[in-house]
Amino acid sequence: MCLGVPGRVLRVEGLIATVDFWGLKRQVRLDVVDEPVQPGDYVLNHVGFAIRRIPAEEIQETLSLYEELLRAGESDMMAADVRGEIEASPESADSGEPDA
Amino acid sequence: MPDESVRTSANELKFRDPSQARALADRLSGLCEEIAREPISVMHVCGTHEQAIAKYGLRTILPKSLDLIMGPGCPVCVTDMPEVDEAVVLAEDGALIATYGDMLRVPGTAKSLADAQAEGARVEVVYSAAQAVELARSMQQEVVFFASGFETTAVATAAIALQDDLPPNLSILSAHKYVPPAMEIVAQIPATQVEGFLAAGHAATITGWGIFEPLAERYKIPVVVAGFEPLDILAGLVRLVELVKDGTPAVDNMYPRCVTREGNRVAQEQMWRVFRTVGGRWRGIADVPDGNLRLRPEYAHLDARVRFEIDIRRLWQLAPSALAEKCICGAIMSGLASPSDCELFGKECDPENPVGACMVSSEGTCKIWYQYGGRPDL
Numbered sequence: 001m002c003l004g005v006p007g008r009v010l011r012v013e014g015l016i017a018t019v020d021f022w023g024l025k026r027q028v029r030l031d032v033v034d035e036p037v038q039p040g041d042y043v044l045n046h047v048g049f050a051i052r053r054i055p056a057e058e059i060q061e062t063l064s065l066y067e068e069l070l071r072a073g074e075s076d077m078m079a080a081d082v083r084g085e086i087e088a089s090p091e092s093a094d095s096g097e098p099d100a
Numbered sequence: 101m102p103d104e105s106v107r108t109s110a111n112e113l114k115f116r117d118p119s120q121a122r123a124l125a126d127r128l129s130g131l132c133e134e135i136a137r138e139p140i141s142v143m144h145v146c147g148t149h150e151q152a153i154a155k156y157g158l159r160t161i162l163p164k165s166l167d168l169i170m171g172p173g174c175p176v177c178v179t180d181m182p183e184v185d186e187a188v189v190l191a192e193d194g195a196l197i198a199t200y201g202d203m204l205r206v207p208g209t210a211k212s213l214a215d216a217q218a219e220g221a222r223v224e225v226v227y228s229a230a231q232a233v234e235l236a237r238s239m240q241q242e243v244v245f246f247a248s249g250f251e252t253t254a255v256a257t258a259a260i261a262l263q264d265d266l267p268p269n270l271s272i273l274s275a276h277k278y279v280p281p282a283m284e285i286v287a288q289i290p291a292t293q294v295e296g297f298l299a300a301g302h303a304a305t306i307t308g309w310g311i312f313e314p315l316a317e318r319y320k321i322p323v324v325v326a327g328f329e330p331l332d333i334l335a336g337l338v339r340l341v342e343l344v345k346d347g348t349p350a351v352d353n354m355y356p357r358c359v360t361r362e363g364n365r366v367a368q369e370q371m372w373r374v375f376r377t378v379g380g381r382w383r384g385i386a387d388v389p390d391g392n393l394r395l396r397p398e399y400a401h402l403d404a405r406v407r408f409e410i411d412i413r414r415l416w417q418l419a420p421s422a423l424a425e426k427c428i429c430g431a432i433m434s435g436l437a438s439p440s441d442c443e444l445f446g447k448e449c450d451p452e453n454p455v456g457a458c459m460v461s462s463e464g465t466c467k468i469w470y471q472y473g474g475r476p477d478l
Contacts, residue, residue: 003148003302003328004252004302004305029230029259031259031262031370032255032256032258032259032364032366032367032370033364033366033367034363034364034365034366034367044302044305044358046252046253046256046302047200047227047228047229047249047253047256048227048228048229048230048231048256049228049255049256049259051252051255051302051305051306051364051367052305052358052364054357054358055357058357059357061116061327061329061331061332061357062327062329062357062358064116064329065152065328065329065330068116076155077151077462077467077468077471077472078148078151078152078155078462080462081148081151081462084201084227085227087227088227088228088231089228090230
């Protein structure tokens, strides 16, 4: 429950950022993030909120764990926790995906 | 030729950089040989650390003399029975309980929220506090957000509580826990003999690593903040064992890309505006002074404990399961026992039919060992 998932900021509108999680575009809240964010920044997100702007030069180390996990398949427990974190952020209106 | 000295787990996960993993493992072996006694016990306090350790089979490459144990790092697991009872009573009395999925099957004194749901109560799983707000907005019924998690998660609840357009039928039942005081309690348990702490990276993202300095000083115990990538964990362990070897009770940060000394001040400010610390029981462990986060009186209008009269005593007339008496979750979370020491583990107690809270949550030691294996016999 303290996992947190990194994503790349695409757009910022007030306290809402559109964040790309490996192709899934989600709306993340910026109420408690530590530094102002702008498009292109990476943020660490937990239960729908960005909690940390991650320095760009260090993002690859952070991403690799998650990329490994997301390859690990549907049934894996830790991968399911990562997906749960992404689910915590509502889909972005500009996701380009058809409505459910 | 495949590298035999760095094993990958049965899941065939690979280290990002196997040569670096081997170098770190070799360094750990060297340090433990120099210390020349065993066991050298170090404790981490994070379910996500345990997931990564178990999933990547990290214990198989650690020196035999190094005992890496999991402490009270699962907020769901340390949620006390009376806290679950409060949610059960509210659900039975007609409120809709919105809560994180792991909380559903945590046993209360007599029943879990899943049991109450099976009997007709309304319980909805949410991934975020914001989803609980949306639920409340979509209905007339009272919606109680049963909020669990450490400081990392409490800041999200705080941000929601600070919104000024909340629906009037929303309230918060806080079971949030605050980690630093619990580490202090564990440091005092003589039988645990913890010589160093690996602190959880994302909780420290909020609090900052400076928060551990009084603990290190008071108990003469080093603390190292580590990330979650397997190499992060190994690097954190190397630094921690170096400090143990040198007898230096310092705090060091091996996760600087996410953790600073002062932490996330914006988040802290909101968390402490909404919550205060209150002493209380952590399930199976101890009374932890300042270990619970409860809403401040200024937020009484959102506090389910103020809004409703919650009589949990009526549940206590129902007898708890006889199996529960054999459960050793408390000893496991205090670092005194492993899941494999429990006679119920994998037999009467499994993720389908959990007896103790540690088998419920994906951050519970028992469930993680059940899924990934824990300490394989080699």
